[in-house]
Amino acid sequence: MQQILVVQSSARQNGSLSREYTANLVAKLQAQHPEAKVVTRDIGANPVPHLDETLLNGWMKPADQQTDADRAADARSNELVDELLASDIVVIGSPMYNFGITSTLKAWFDHVLRAGRTFKYTETGPVGLTPDRKVYIVASRGGRHQGSPLDHQQPYITTAFGFIGIQDLTFIHVEGQAMGEEEAGKGRAEADKALSELAA
Numbered sequence: 001m002q003q004i005l006v007v008q009s010s011a012r013q014n015g016s017l018s019r020e021y022t023a024n025l026v027a028k029l030q031a032q033h034p035e036a037k038v039v040t041r042d043i044g045a046n047p048v049p050h051l052d053e054t055l056l057n058g059w060m061k062p063a064d065q066q067t068d069a070d071r072a073a074d075a076r077s078n079e080l081v082d083e084l085l086a087s088d089i090v091v092i093g094s095p096m097y098n099f100g101i102t103s104t105l106k107a108w109f110d111h112v113l114r115a116g117r118t119f120k121y122t123e124t125g126p127v128g129l130t131p132d133r134k135v136y137i138v139a140s141r142g143g144r145h146q147g148s149p150l151d152h153q154q155p156y157i158t159t160a161f162g163f164i165g166i167q168d169l170t171f172i173h174v175e176g177q178a179m180g181e182e183e184a185g186k187g188r189a190e191a192d193k194a195l196s197e198l199a200a
C-alpha cells in the first residue's frame with residue numbers, strides 16, 4: 001500500500017458531512033495502512049479547470065502544432081491522471097447537488113476519463129485501461145435517494161469508474177440531512193454503522 005488519494009468536492013469547508021465522513025474513513029484506512037501516503041485533492045476549494053479548447057488541443061493536436069498553452073493544459077491534466085494511477089485506494093467526498101454530482105467532481109472525471117491513458121477505443125468499443133483499485137465514495141444528501149430514479153449521483157460515479165476499469169466501489173451514504181432533525185440523525189447513525197462495519 002503506497003498512496004491513498006482523497007478527492008473532496010463539497011463547496012463548503014465548514015459543516016460538510018462528506019468532508020467529516022471522509023476524514024473518519026481516512027483515519028481508519030491510515031490505521032490499517034500506516035505506511036500509506038495520503039494525498040488530498042480539494043477540488044471543492046480549488047476546482048480543476050473545465051475542459052476548453054486549449055486543453056483539447058493539448059490532448060489531440062500533433063505535438064509540433066501545439067502552443068505552450070496547449071502543452072501546459074495537457075501537463076496539468078496529466079497530473080490528475082498520474083495522481084489517480086499512483087493511488088491504491090481512492091476516497092471521494094461527493095455531495096449530491098441537483099440530483100447529481102457537483103460540477104467540480106464532473107470536471108475531475110472529465111480529466112481522468114482519458115483516451116489512451118485510462119481507457120482506449122477498440123473496434124468493439126471502449127475498454128478500460130486502469131487496473132482495478134478500491135474506491136470509497138461518501139455520498140451526502142439532503143434527501144433519501146438510494147435506489148430512486150432521481151439518483152444521478154451513484155449511477156454516474158459507478159458508470160464513470162467502470163468505464164476506465166475500476167469496479168471495486170463502496171458507497172457510504174449520509175442521507176436525509178435536510179429532512180428534519182430526526183431523519184438527519186438517523187442518516188448519520190446509518191453512515192456511522194456503515195463506517196464501523198467497514199473497519200471491522
Ligand SMILES: Cc1cc2nc3c(=O)[nH]c(=O)nc-3n(C[C@H](O)[C@H](O)[C@H](O)COP(=O)(O)O)c2cc1C
Nearest residue numbers: 010016017018019095096097098099140141142143
Ligand atoms: C446547491 C445544492 C444542491 C443540492 N441538491 C440536492 C439534491 O438534489 N438532492 C438532495 O438530496 N440534496 C441536495 N442538496 C443537499 C446536499 O446534498 C447536502 O446538504 C449534503 O450534505 C451536502 O454535502 P456536504 O455536507 O458535504 O457539503 C443540495 C445542496 C446544495 C448546496
